[in-house]
Amino acid sequence: MNDITSLGESGVNRSRAEELMTANGLEAIVATTPENVHYVLGSSLRATNWTMQIYALLPRDPSLRPCLIIPTNRLGVIAQMGITSADLYVYSDFFVEGSVEGKPSTPDIDLFYSLLQSVKTYAGPVEALEAAAADLGLKGQPIGVDEMRITPDLLSRFAEGLPGGQALPAYKLFRQIRQIKTxxxxxxxxxxxxxxxxxxxxxxxxxxxxxxxxxxxxxxxxxxxxxxxxxxxxxxxxxxxxxxxxxxxxxxxxxxxxxxxxxxxxxxxxxxxxxxxxxxxxxxxxxxxxxxxxxxxxxxxxxxxxxxxxxxxxxxxxxxxxxxxxxxxxxxxxxxxxxxxxxxxxxxxxxxxxxxxxxxxxxxxxxxxxxxxxxxxxxxxxxxxxxxxxxxxxxxxxxxxxxx
Amino acid sequence: MNDITSLGESGVNRSRAEELMTANGLEAIVATTPENVHYVLGSSLRATNWTMQIYALLPRDPSLRPCLIIPTNRLGVIAQMGITSADLYVYSDFFVEGSVEGKPSTPDIDLFYSLLQSVKTYAGPVEALEAAAADLGLKGQPIGVDEMRITPDLLSRFAEGLPGGQALPAYKLFRQIRQIKTxxxxxxxxxxxxxxxxxxxxxxxxxxxxxxxxxxxxxxxxxxxxxxxxxxxxxxxxxxxxxxxxxxxxxxxxxxxxxxxxxxxxxxxxxxxxxxxxxxxxxxxxxxxxxxxxxxxxxxxxxxxxxxxxxxxxxxxxxxxxxxxxxxxxxxxxxxxxxxxxxxxxxxxxxxxxxxxxxxxxxxxxxxxxxxxxxxxxxxxxxxxxxxxxxxxxxxxxxxxxxx
CATH class of the missing domain: 3.90.230.10 (Creatinase/methionine aminopeptidase superfamily)
Structure with a gap:
């Protein structure tokens, strides 16, 4: 889980993120805009429309790996890009058949296949995000959410599980972290x-x-x-x-x-x-x-x-x-x-x-x-x-x- | 104000919009995503970042013209595109000097100059949106807001002036109107x-x-x-x-x-x-x-x-x-x-x-x-x-x- 070397694949200023999260009393922040997700991940992901939700959870503790929450159909793109800077939590149905065993293949297809075999699929983006937070030991901890690219109903549902039923808006906090370039x-x-x-x-x-x-x-x-x-x-x-x-x-x-x-x-x-x-x-x-x-x-x-x-x-x-x-x-x-x-x-x-x-x-x-x-x-x-x-x-x- | 012919410049299905707004008890809806703003306007406008707010107010009554809420620095683009399908409400400072009188010019510059002379500038996007609604006689009337690309704090402020302090989320309503192409x-x-x-x-x-x-x-x-x-x-x-x-x-x-x-x-x-x-x-x-x-x-x-x-x-x-x-x-x-x-x-x-x-x-x-x-x-x-x-x-x- 904690392959620190691969964190270097993204541009996150983890020490500044830790400092600013501590100052705001947060244990993690969730990126929702493409720019903040890119920041956590080191690569861009496209969403096909406004209801498609892509999140990246960045923990305060720099020894914990970020988590990426995506629809299942983005797994192939993750494999092609060789993204290993985050643990994956996927949601929604998407069907790909076949097996690479003994077949002509390429490393990205092999990675895609192994991801399809290994990832657990959640009912929706909030369930996937909650699972990511729980796996990091952050259940019930204060978490900020970039409020700009999460649908308001999903934000409300996620906030229900947070202390006081509130998610601190974190768009500006991400921008503040991003002020100092790595x-x-x-x-x-x-x-x-x-x-x-x-x-x-x-x-x-x-x-x-x-x-x-x-x-x-x-x-x-x-x-x-x-x-x-x-x-x-x-x-x-x-x-x-x-x-x-x-x-x-x-x-x-x-x-x-x-x-x-x-x-x-x-x-x-x-x-x-x-x-x-x-x-x-x-x-x-x-x-x-x-x-x-x-x-x-x-x-x-x-x-x-x-x-x-x-x-x-x-x-x-x-x-x-x-x-x-x-x-x-x-x-x-x-x-x-x-x-x-x-x-x-x-x-x-x-x-x-x-x-x-x-x-x-x-x-x-x-x-x-x-x-x-x-x-x-x-x-x-x-x-x-x-x-x-x-x-x-x-x-x-x-x-x-x-x-x- | 009510130059109906120029409404043809955008692709809005006004009769379907009227029907669905009536069914939802709304007198107007506010587009905030680029796609819905484009729908009302017939042209795309770029925002430089997530805090820049661009709205288009679409009244239920098809005899009323839509309104466009933009930062002042977008006026030049409006002039270049020859957009006349909406009345303009602008906010924030932007400085352009000079005058076109007696000078070499082009139609888009002339239009830009006349817009700079004629538009009233509001303190911010919510004030501009409220002024647009008031000018259409919709003050205190129920208005829906595309919830996907308005910052949550601005949405709350605008909703305060609506009946019950609530703005009906209108992203899906815009998509429903857009189902039937013109x-x-x-x-x-x-x-x-x-x-x-x-x-x-x-x-x-x-x-x-x-x-x-x-x-x-x-x-x-x-x-x-x-x-x-x-x-x-x-x-x-x-x-x-x-x-x-x-x-x-x-x-x-x-x-x-x-x-x-x-x-x-x-x-x-x-x-x-x-x-x-x-x-x-x-x-x-x-x-x-x-x-x-x-x-x-x-x-x-x-x-x-x-x-x-x-x-x-x-x-x-x-x-x-x-x-x-x-x-x-x-x-x-x-x-x-x-x-x-x-x-x-x-x-x-x-x-x-x-x-x-x-x-x-x-x-x-x-x-x-x-x-x-x-x-x-x-x-x-x-x-x-x-x-x-x-x-x-x-x-x-x-x-x-x-x-x-």
């Missing part, structure tokens, strides 16, 4: 950032008169897919459309003199990449240069402050003040960056209302965009990990107004 | 099925000795993307791996004599496609032929029964009995098909426990797969719409064991 997670965030920015550089290289925004967006999405990732928001805006913050549709053919703003989001192995740059086809106007320099100054100001112990809100205030001073006196912004990880917006935002302090191991996207309708938009966004003496870049593209 | 939805389901099966045919054409499962899966995913869709579960299993039900990883190079099972899922404009076929490279063995013929007989039996008024469970029983009779006496299965639409598994399953009757306008994937570990797997899956006198296929590929 080496497993940093490696994935590095790979995701590298794929994302390599394609962003390709888009800049492709900028030319007559190229349509849509061609660039499609190149991005297909190249992300070819690289094994999943593309998401693909902001490619040329000329006046560079002033649109989120971009999901593409209308403009690039012309000489256009500025082009990129803000590109994708996932690789569950971890997000989010990078932004601005380019101009032809000579930038003085207006473009002044505004880009102002935004770049604010971004540098933010980075100058980033180190353990600094308040997120102080980074925000300093960056905005710097942009205002350097050329955009009316500059306003709701944040100048956000944590990134298994969610595009992980916990901690460089925003006026977030007074928490930065810590070593946090990964942040630092961005100081400016959007002016009827004129244009500017973006610079990079990803950094907070280190003991400041930060280290996960992105490495040139940080300038690209001139084509 | 012409808008059928057109999208047809296009999704057509894209999906055209690529499935390409995969069959690509089967040859030395081709890796992964090449076929990647061809599928990239071609779906190029066609404007989003690929999902891509089951491509060759030889012994054809017996794996869900397939997410690829290990085998196709050899002569291999059977290859496909079960391919994707979305186009929010609507799912899900089609399956089986092929053999070389001469099928008698075992392959017998098992495929048994499965095909069961699938035909299911289709023979499909018409309005027939129980879903009766279709299931007949199909399974037929497979057992025609060559797989030990055949077991949990269902032989499922409704499809904005969710891969929409409401109604051709399963032993689903005793509801089929109705005109339901869209069903009919599938009778067989998985035998150590031997192989077979799949045939097509999409049909139930018509007054039976059904019509949305898929048109040959229904046979493909021999390459």
């Amino acid at each position: 080496p497993f997670e940093l490696e994935r965030l590095r790979r995701s950032a590298a794929l994302n920015e390599s394609i962003e550089q390709q888009l800049i290289d492709l900028i030319a008169a007559g190229v349509h925004e849509r061609e660039l967006a499609e190149h991005y999405r297909l190249t992300v897919m070819k690289g094994g990732g999943t593309p998401a928001m693909t902001a490619v805006g040329a000329g006046p459309r560079s002033a649109l913050p989120l971009i999901e549709n593409y209308f403009r053919t690039i012309e000489r003199g256009d500025q082009v703003r990129f803000d590109l989001c994708m996932q690789l192995d569950g971890y997000w990449g989010d990078t932004g740059r601005t380019a101009v086809l032809g000579e930038p106007t003085p207006w473009m240069t002044r505004h880009f320099e102002a935004v770049l100054s604010g971004w540098k100001e933010a980075l100058d402050l980033i180190r353990p112990g600094v308040k997120a809100s102080d980074v925000f205030q300093a960056a905005v003040a710097r942009v205002q001073k350097e050329g955009i006196p009316h500059y306003r912004r709701q944040h100048v960056g956000h944590a990134i990880g298994l969610e595009l917006y992980d916990d901690i935002t460089l925003a006026p209302g977030d007074h928490r302090t930065l810590e070593t191991g946090m990964v942040l996207c630092v961005e100081v965009p400016y959007y002016e309708l009827g004129a244009g938009g500017f973006q610079i966004e990079d990803t950094v990990v907070v280190t003991a003496d400041g930060f280290e870049f996960l992105t490495h593209m040139e940080r300038k107004l690209f001139v084509k | 012409p808008f939805e059928l057109e999208r389901l047809r296009r999704s099925a057509a894209l999906n099966e055209s690529i499935e045919q390409q995969l069959i054409d690509l089967i040859a000795a030395g081709v890796h499962e992964r090449e076929l899966a990647e061809h599928y995913r990239l071609t779906v993307m190029k066609g404007g869709g989003t690929p999902a579960m891509t089951a491509v299993g060759a030889g012994p791996r054809s017996a794996l039900p869900l397939i997410e990883n690829y290990f085998r190079t196709i050899e002569r004599g291999d059977q290859v099972r496909f079960d391919l899922c994707m979305q186009l404009d929010g609507y799912w496609g899900d089609t399956g076929r089986t092929a053999v490279l070389g001469e099928p063995t008698p075992w392959m032929t017998r098992h495929f013929e048994a499965v095909l007989s069961g699938w035909k039996e299911a289709l023979d029964l499909i018409r309005p008024g027939v129980k879903a469970s009766d279709v299931f029983q007949a199909a399974v009995a037929r497979v057992q009779k025609e060559g797989i006496p030990h055949y077991r299965r949990q269902h032989v098909g499922h409704a499809i639409g904005l969710e891969l598994y929409d409401d109604i399953t051709l399963a032993p426990g689903d005793h509801r009757t089929l109705e005109t306008g339901m869209v069903l994937c009919v599938e009778v797969p067989y998985y035998e570990l150590g031997a192989g797997g077979f799949q045939i899956e097509d999409t049909v719409v139930v018509t007054a006198d039976g059904f019509e296929f949305l898929t048109h590929m040959e229904r046979k064991l493909f021999v390459k």
